[in-house]
Amino acid sequence: MxxxxxxxxxxxxxxxxxxxxxxxxxxxxxxxxxxxxxxxxxxxxxxxxxxxxxxxxxxxxxxxxxxxxxxxxxxxxxxxxxxxxxxxxxxxxxxxxxxxxxxxxxxxxxxxxxxxxxxxxxxxxxxxxxxxxxxxxxxxxxxxxxxxxxxxxxxxxxxxxxxxxxxxxxxxxxxxxxxxxxxxxxSRLVPQDLPIKYRLMVLISGPEPQRSMLADHLLSEIKEFKGKVLFVRGKIEERQEVVLRDHIEIYNYMSSAELEHSFNQSEMVLSRSGYTTVLDLAKLKKKAFFIPTPGQYEQEYLAERLQEESLVPYCKQEEFKIEMLENVKDYKGLGGIExxxxxxxxxxxx
CATH class of the missing domain: 3.40.50.2000 (Glycogen Phosphorylase B;)
Incomplete structure (x- = not known):
């Protein structure tokens, strides 16, 4: 052998x-x-x-x-x-x-x-x-x-x-x-033809303390969002925890299979402009809104470039308001690269 x-x-x-x-x-x-x-x-x-x-x-x-x-x-x-x-x-x-x-x-x-x-x-x-x-x-x-x-x-x-x-x-x-x-x-993800379950998927990632700062800010903002929200904190812990708050489902983390399913069931995504997220969204041909990690030049560059190309809108972390998600419909979304x-x-x- x-x-x-x-x-x-x-x-x-x-x-x-x-x-x-x-x-x-x-x-x-x-x-x-x-x-x-x-x-x-x-x-x-x-x-x-x-x-x-x-x-x-x-x-x-x-x-x-x-x-x-x-x-x-x-x-x-x-x-x-x-x-x-x-x-x-x-x-x-x-x-x-x-x-x-x-x-x-x-x-x-x-x-x-x-x-x-x-x-x-x-x-x-x-x-x-x-x-x-x-x-x-x-x-x-x-x-x-x-x-x-x-x-x-x-x-x-x-x-x-x-x-x-x-x-x-x-x-x-x-x-x-x-x-x-x-x-x-x-990308680890594959497009699936699934019915839309969530109007918005929020995906938090990156090192602390910025990850928790963004999570707290967004949890406060999405209370006013009209439609079902899936919120993934991106914290890898021993056990998966799920918390239901009105129209929001909050997970501490998801496996690749669960994330793939949820991405495909979501109308749009709110996340950092990390490059791996950009790759995943391009593979799934999704519309998104980006909030780059403050001070991280790479994420700021990607967010600015994708907005200039009319693909994905973005804003600074401290400036984000839930109404800004209305702008997503005016952008093409990712997915033009085969x-x-x-x-x-x-x-x-x-």
Whole structure:
């Protein structure tokens, strides 16, 4: 019997997007007779353990990322935390090296974990940020990030190469020597033809304290919303909890299957403008309203770009009022990008 090749899957624990977009990759690895081993920390690890209870998991050093409470302090907080993050990356690199030897790993797929590579086996870096937007220091942060990407065998970008595309200048370079492969609209979700049950689906994500601040603000606002609301807090806990408040169903978290069902049953979505959410909405061809995480340049850029293209409206967190959702009908919604990539062809690298 031929031994199945072992692939270490290592998503960054920064919100849940990095973990959730690894789900279709893990599924495809299993279908193609590979043995995925999940490596992460915190809520990203918990989410994937719930999705794939049969798979082996290992814990990696945490970057311990927390956002500033005010947008203007975002970059300062990142700079303040950078020694801690660099230390975690260094530990992660050593940990990954040890895992490759100890678990006899044949390949690595890292979603934005900068130390998740090895010179001994093919290593893939998944990112939609070939350029890292940081305001007036974008040129520097982008060069540093691209230098790290060069350490990997390949860089997989979840988008299409040409126009129109979803990531804009985040995921497209004018030149350079990076080993890039565009892998299409990567999403764990599949469109279903279901009757509409919810007029609005609210999906909260991202690190604290901004996640709870947004949840509290939106729970207050949607009291006045006319129509049934599904509210998913995005908090991965031991048990799923459901609270009913008048016309609002509140879940602490949902599995991929439940989320897929609920997305398809919802008329429109209110969420952060995180890139994984953009991918999911594009796959499901949904209308949405975005509230970018305060101070996070990437989410602000995506929200501004999609509004300029008349696809999805957005506003700042502190400015949101429930009446703004009426604007959604004047926008096209996501779904103009058709892209199906055979993931199994990517695994030839291993």
């Amino acid at each position: 031929v031994k199945r090749k072992r692939i270490l899957i290592a998503p960054l624990n920064w919100g849940l997007g990095h973990a959730t977009r690894c789900i279709p990759i893990i599924r495809s690895l299993l279908e193609n007779n590979f043995e995925p081993i999940i490596a992460s920390d915190g809520e990203a690890l918990k989410l994937l353990q719930k999705e794939f209870p049969q798979l082996q998991t290992v814990e990696l050093p945490s970057y311990k990322i927390k956002y500033a409470e005010k947008a203007k302090h975002f970059k300062l907080k990142m700079l303040w935390d950078s020694p801690k993050i660099l230390k975690a990356i260094s530990k992660e690199k050593k940990h990954t090296k040890a895992l490759v030897k100890e678990l006899e790993v044949d390949g690595i797929i890292s979603d934005n974990r900068l130390g998740g590579y090895s010179k001994k086996v093919p290593s893939v870096f998944i990112t939609h940020q070939l350029n890292v937007l940081t305001g007036n220091t974008t040129w520097f942060s982008s060069k540093v990030h691209q230098k790290i990407i060069k350490k990997f065998t390949e860089c997989w970008v979840p988008d299409v190469e040409g126009e129109p595309n979803l990531s804009g200048r985040l995921g497209h370079l004018k030149g350079g020597e990076l080993p890039i492969k565009y892998i299409g609209v990567l 892209s199906t990539v055979d993931l199994s062809s990517l695994f030839e690298l291993f």
